[in-house]
Amino acid sequence: MHFRIRDGVTLDLLPTKQFKTIGIKVDFVAPLTATAITARALLAQVLETSTAAYPTQTALARQLSRLYGASFGISVVKLGTKHVIRLTCSVVDEQYLDQFADQTPLFEQGMALLKAVLFEPLLPNGQFDPATFTQQRQNLLTAIKSLDDDKQYLANRRLQELLFTGQPAQAMSALGDTTTLGELTATDILGTYHDMLANDAIHVAVVGDVTADRVQAALESWPLTDRQLTDDSPYYRWEKRADVQAGDDVAPVVQAKLNLAYQLPIYRDDADFMAAVVFNAAFGGTPLSLLFTNVREKASLAYYASSSYNPFTGTLGVQSGIQAENQERVVAIIGEQLAAMQRGELSPELLAEVKASLLNARLAGLDSPQRKLVSLLNSELTHLTEPLKTWQEKLAAVTVADVQRVAQQVTLQATYCLHGGAQHAN
Template structure:
């Protein structure tokens, strides 16, 4: 008889013959704390590159090649109040391989590989291999620095620091920061690793031509122990600032980056979540949007203009690339688009087009194994599972008044401009 699944470990299996591959995702989920972000990011780098059985990246790459070109990777991300270390692996379904002769199916071999990565890292004498540790710390240094070379990313991070100046964990990149990284030791990472194994909630998701029993049998071989189920909310709730914070920096950029941050206190589990998704698509989230049409196309004031909505942190962001001399004009026209939606000035044709684009995007996601796996973690964290037909019916029912109600809750919190400093805003 198969052993029970440990407490704090969940399993989602999407059995389908739609794909020629089998995708596996393992998420280790912990509370988001400023002290742990950098250490967990470095841990992910170290785990991704070596195990006892495959002590070098070359050895690990050879094993992936032996598994008929399997893909594998580890990443980190922030979701509201949670920090996630995510392992992904995808293997071809061997029934599509003419010359497959292995005694063990590729899915079970992939699960064995993930088991080796998670539970048997290269840790001589209980510490991570020194050469691997030093190399991956340098690689993470380079990755963090390269992010700052992306000026739009840098502008957005500066904006988050303005909004969450009293909440450093929310402001910080999922990769952490260089100051903390320079101070981390092998002992720190070993402690972080043991804490992850012992305490993190674990969410395993598989999609492909496999049964839930087959997946559960493979998972039962993993030495996962009981851990306390994390029932805390993934949503970061915060209080709006009384006044708008404005800041700017000068950098060697040809195109100024003007970003705006708003509080939008509607989360994934709220009744207005889908209406908020429609609002964002109409405001700046699609090429049909008011920002794209009126700021970029009609007024020709921006190289790009878009908005993004985060349902875990209750935030709305606007990102633009502009000529610095046009900053005040852009701020005014962005405000005008928001005011239009707040006043209910939205054509039925725009609403219909936006809803059609969201439906098409949802249907397209069904053809992506990785997007479907990602959606399963969202469902697990939020306990929101809405079948496609119900989602489609709710989307169809959204009105201009629903979008207006959402728009009226949007509050500007901060603006940030990164510019070349050689022109004066008019």
């Protein structure tokens, strides 16, 4: 069920008795710009920790406890050309509680909490609380730095910087960068906050045993205004380069991280999208895949090897953990697996197994309220909705020739290796 609440504000409702909880998600969607990413990430941190009514994290945690252990969080996400600030809240459906003495049902209390977080933040003297701001800026700095302690994450981020040289918004993490973070003031964040409330597209989604009337009644008290939206595409389209960009860094790692980036110019709205999903699953996206069986198992050249496909940026990534002295051999054998698929060398058995694993993963997702909520935003941004039956029919229809056609569009664009130093050099 899809509703327009205001210009630029929509509500999606999935009424179901399947879950014992009611899940709520509110997405604030803005164009992805390098200058705004860090400020929006910091704003999310500040909003998540305090409101006027619950001025500390402890007070907020106590309120969640009073709501029979409700969960609440704010995160930031990059989707193609969009940056998303996402609020989520999950409350128990009180009909499943043995004792429930409150006058107000938990769904309405959860919506009231989200309203307080968004529209009644802690703003003494019209500014964000200085102590809260400073603490959250430090926390975000620590979070960004700790991500780089994950060497696989670091290798992938460096790969993105190589792939999207001169496109900082695409190269940057959704959390932003430490340099910008150090320069941000509480006044900057207040400006970002007002801009978000006034201009972002807002997508509210609810899954659980609630009626449209209840959800709309709860939203009526939110001071939401009409907003002017440009219906620009969420897809980031880019020209491939003639040369492969290569980079490497030395770090104290025993296991080198070798990551490869390819252009795969097939997007979520393309006719070949399903074939691209199947291609990725057969290439490296599942434990059945060519990368897993031939690079990791048969050749024993990698501790792990997998691929991932992003239909919002038209990219395919390969992640592997190797001994650095094997780098050239690993790049060659990964290239051989792609070349085999480009020649149409994909057995009907593997194709069938990969399709079955994709279907199982999709069906498992139907048991997750969060997965259901997240898929609603993708549908909203892409204007694509598809019943499960249609999706299954498209999956079943993908042939070896379809996968081959997709494979032939894949072009290596960048390689990056994070390794232990000279003793591991090629």
